[in-house]
Amino acid sequence: MGYISWFKEHAKKHKELMRRLEALSDDEVIEYFRFENMLEKEPDFCPLYKKNKKCHDIENLNCYLCACPNFRFNDDGLGLKDGLVLKSYCSIDSKDGKQFKGKSAIHQNCSACSVPHSEDYIKEHFDRDWLKIMKSVPIGFEV
Numbered sequence: 767m768g769y770i771s772w773f774k775e776h777a778k779k780h781k782e783l784m785r786r787l788e789a790l791s792d793d794e795v796i797e798y799f800r801f802e803n804m805l806e807k808e809p810d811f812c813p814l815y816k817k818n819k820k821c822h823d824i825e826n827l828n829c830y831l832c833a834c835p836n837f838r839f840n841d842d843g844l845g846l847k848d849g850l851v852l853k854s855y856c857s858i859d860s861k862d863g864k865q866f867k868g869k870s871a872i873h874q875n876c877s878a879c880s881v882p883h884s885e886d887y888i889k890e891h892f893d894r895d896w897l898k899i900m901k902s903v904p905i906g907f908e909v
């Protein structure tokens with residue numbers, strides 16, 4: 767699955783879940799998105815929930831801003847870097863982000879970065895419309 771298919775699919779799931787959580791306050795919504803609660807109540811929201819696995823091994827993991835507003839991607843590539851096609855990068859160049867070099871492409875590797883998963887960060891960037899927060903993520907694609 768390319769980035770854009772995942773992105774569109776996740777946007778749909780997020781929207782549908784937010785419709786069901788309409789009666790909750792913003793703070794309650796953020797609490798609802800805590801990993802432990804999502805695992806129990808929304809097993810279909812993320813494929814990792816069924817395996818009881820976290821994408822990042824951190825305490826207090828919150829899934830509201832999965833993926834991350836700082837992620838940038840284009841499945842067709844964003845230019846060449848070291849002779850490879852750059853498919854994604856981090857717009858804030860997070861100190862915990864890395865780049866994964868494959869045979870023909872470079873991808874951003876966020877596995878050690880917890881920036882979008884803390885509740886302080888989520889509160890600062892909160893909007894009930896996930897796509898509004900993520901509008902800059904897909905490069906060259908109107909959301």
Ligand code: SF4
Nearest residue numbers: 834837856863876879
């Ligand atoms: S490295 Fe961190 S801040 Fe950068 S895109 Fe990945 S999760 Fe977001």
